[in-house]
Amino acid sequence: MSTASLLNMSGIVKKFSGVIALNGVNFNLEKGEVVSLCGENGSGKSTLMKVLTGVHPFGSYEGDIYYKGELLQSRNIGDSEEKGIAIIHQELTLVKELSILENIFLGAEISRHGVLDHSAMYKQTKALLTRVKLDVDPDTPVRTLGVGQQQLVEIAKALSKNAEILVLDEPSAPLTESETEVLLAIVKQLRSEGVSCVYISHKLNEVKEISDRICVIRDGEHIGTQDAKQMTTDDIISMMVGRELKELFPREEHDIGEPILKVGPVTAKISKAANLYQVKDVSFELRKGEILGVAGLVGSGRTELMQCIYGSYNGVYECPIELNGQSIKIRNPEQALSQGIAMVPEDRKRHGIVPIMGVGQNITLAGLSMFAGLGQALDESAENRAIKESIARLKVKTAGQELAIKSLSGGNQQKAILAKFLLLEPGILILDEPTRGIDVGAKYEIYKLMFELVKQGISIIMVSSELPEVLGISDRVLVMHEGKLKGVLENQGLTQEQVMDCALAEE
Ligand SMILES: Nc1ncnc2c1ncn2[C@@H]1O[C@H](COP(=O)(O)OP(=O)(O)OP(=O)(O)O)[C@@H](O)[C@H]1O
Ligand SMILES: [Mg+2]
Missing domain, CATH: 3.40.50.300 (P-loop containing nucleotide triphosphate hydrolases)
Structure with a gap:
């Protein structure tokens, strides 16, 4: 592993009252690279990314995180965001009662002479929404949006942070196919701008399409990280589950009545x-x-x-x-x-x-x-x-x-x-x-x-x-x-x- 990586996580151990969620995981990321993190439910993907982004603060885990050559010691998400590491969480975190604009600028409001500058925020929000191809008014309350649209707002919010590392924890789960295409195009665009992304998804076709490298973890253990081009979907699955899955749909005969x-x-x-x-x-x-x-x-x-x-x-x-x-x-x-x-x-x-x-x-x-x-x-x-x-x-x-x-x-x-x-x-x-x-x-x-x-x-x-x-x-x-x-x-x-x-x- 090169020491010049943008990000180098090594030997990460994270325990929750006795349960070992991560048991010495290594993970690295280069500038302008997309690495997917694959693993079964509960294998530790979200936990690893929470360690990276300060949700689990420095001191609550073992192992080292080096970012741009320096030891990362985030006390909270704000610390990581300030350094250019942002995350879109698996579960939606928007405040339903606030508008899209208010959610995007929550805690980062723009003001002029001590007064909130609504028109500046409106303009920026509009531009962000255009990027995620969401054609709604920035003042729309989030509660009136469907889950897919809310997810696009989450993505827009993360984009507003101008991160150098963007973690996307199952961003496509609530999205339709066309929304997912928009998302993948955004990730590719970010990569070409030099942004690095960690992509988590159970949809392996997306993983194949978007990744430069794929890292698989199982039960908190690092199973391997390989070039995406060298891995088939079956390879990923067998690394994830530790065995081969012959068929994906176990169709069974059954009687259908009136x-x-x-x-x-x-x-x-x-x-x-x-x-x-x-x-x-x-x-x-x-x-x-x-x-x-x-x-x-x-x-x-x-x-x-x-x-x-x-x-x-x-x-x-x-x-x-x-x-x-x-x-x-x-x-x-x-x-x-x-x-x-x-x-x-x-x-x-x-x-x-x-x-x-x-x-x-x-x-x-x-x-x-x-x-x-x-x-x-x-x-x-x-x-x-x-x-x-x-x-x-x-x-x-x-x-x-x-x-x-x-x-x-x-x-x-x-x-x-x-x-x-x-x-x-x-x-x-x-x-x-x-x-x-x-x-x-x-x-x-x-x-x-x-x-x-x-x-x-x-x-x-x-x-x-x-x-x-x-x-x-x-x-x-x-x-x-x-x-x-x-x-x-x-x-x-x-x-x-x-x-x-x-x-x-x-x-
Ligand atoms: N705050 C917590 N308290 C106790 N246990 C936790 C906590 N967070 C995670 N865990 C446990 O750590 C393990 C890893 O969970 P994690 O959420 O990282 O899995 P995941 O790989 O993201 O799974 P999924 O694909 O279902 O999202 C699980 O066994 C989970 O129950
Ligand atoms: Mg998860």
């Missing part, structure tokens, strides 16, 4: 006054024991359609539902759950978890009534048993069920949320981007679990932006575009092109 759910026509818009429909006249059926994939581009209305069914849509809508031949009314998620319809939401931080509560508590939160004994007291041993089973069934990697869920790695949080809804034993399970941020090995486990569920007669609706996943496991595919249903395709050897053609076909 339609049990009839939805529609669904119509939804943000407000009465809005003239754009997010969902327009969409009707479909879901059959017993089937996996129905929902595909579509950005703004196709997939998530909104699911929210209407689940009673969580925040706007004006109509959504007639027939369950087992009976027409039912669902006005909120509680009513949906009581009818046996559960939904694992897209934005886990906002809707899925209570971050400071324990992993176990989060899992049983929605189903607490199941463990109420006769006198309404909680049957703790039954609850504990259920938690243990859930953690084992989904292979949630946690040092203990008491641990606050926010300290789990991103993918393991996602598994815990799945566990929470499975505990409710729903007849219909809606999964919105179920494998976002999940590593290849864990994805495989989740697909297997989905097949196990449909074999038990549960019906699954899966919204996913990853077409290979939709095609890999769905029985039928619902194709949406701009709020409309463009087609329902039987999946017998369906190709990506066929789905895209269907989405974009003229009416």
Whole structure:
């Protein structure tokens, strides 16, 4: 390893109350280089980058970090940012109630003669948004943006810091394909300007496309760093999981029954006054024991359609539902759950978890009534048993069920949320981007679990932006575009092109 590297991390050890998250990891980065960090959920990627960026301050880890030839001793993120090291965190960190502009300049406001210079900040924000190809007003409140758009704002914010090293921790997880293309183009542009990037993603095609070198860690150990050109996706996977994965989609035969759910026509818009429909006249059926994939581009209305069914849509809508031949009314998620319809939401931080509560508590939160004994007291041993089973069934990697869920790695949080809804034993399970941020090995486990569920007669609706996943496991595919249903395709050897053609076909 050359001592002239821009960044040299060596022998990094990081422990959390007994758990060794990093066990002597080496990592280096040259100027104008993109290095991807790959590893399974919980392998220590985010932790390594938190050590670099001062989230875990100097003194809280062992090993050395040399940056531009000097020992880096960051006390906090601010210290690192000042030195030119910025990070886009895996979980969104924007303040929802503030505008885009306020978020970007938070703590770094521009003022003139002691007064905030709104027009200067507005101009700069506008320019940053143009760079990330987000065409919205800088004064727009962040809470009105979708997760993908919020992520683009995070990227714009990081760009505003003019970093020399930019760490992107799963930046593409909430992005659609076209948004991801914008992101990759930005990273390439930064590289050509001499900025160095650390890129973390479970999407290995992106990793292949963007990296100069690829560094793989497993269980906190440095497995190897190699030239990206010399590595195939299979090489990366086997270094990550320590074995070969023969197939990515463990499709299994299962019986499909009669339609049990009839939805529609669904119509939804943000407000009465809005003239754009997010969902327009969409009707479909879901059959017993089937996996129905929902595909579509950005703004196709997939998530909104699911929210209407689940009673969580925040706007004006109509959504007639027939369950087992009976027409039912669902006005909120509680009513949906009581009818046996559960939904694992897209934005886990906002809707899925209570971050400071324990992993176990989060899992049983929605189903607490199941463990109420006769006198309404909680049957703790039954609850504990259920938690243990859930953690084992989904292979949630946690040092203990008491641990606050926010300290789990991103993918393991996602598994815990799945566990929470499975505990409710729903007849219909809606999964919105179920494998976002999940590593290849864990994805495989989740697909297997989905097949196990449909074999038990549960019906699954899966919204996913990853077409290979939709095609890999769905029985039928619902194709949406701009709020409309463009087609329902039987999946017998369906190709990506066929789905895209269907989405974009003229009416
Ligand atoms: N604040 C914390 N307290 C306790 N344990 C932690 C904390 N942060 C991380 N860990 C543990 O350290 C290990 C590494 O986690 P990390 O978040 O770095 O994984 P990751 O590789 O980023 O995974 P993912 O792909 O799921 O994001 C995990 O076992 C995690 O539970
Ligand atoms: Mg992570």
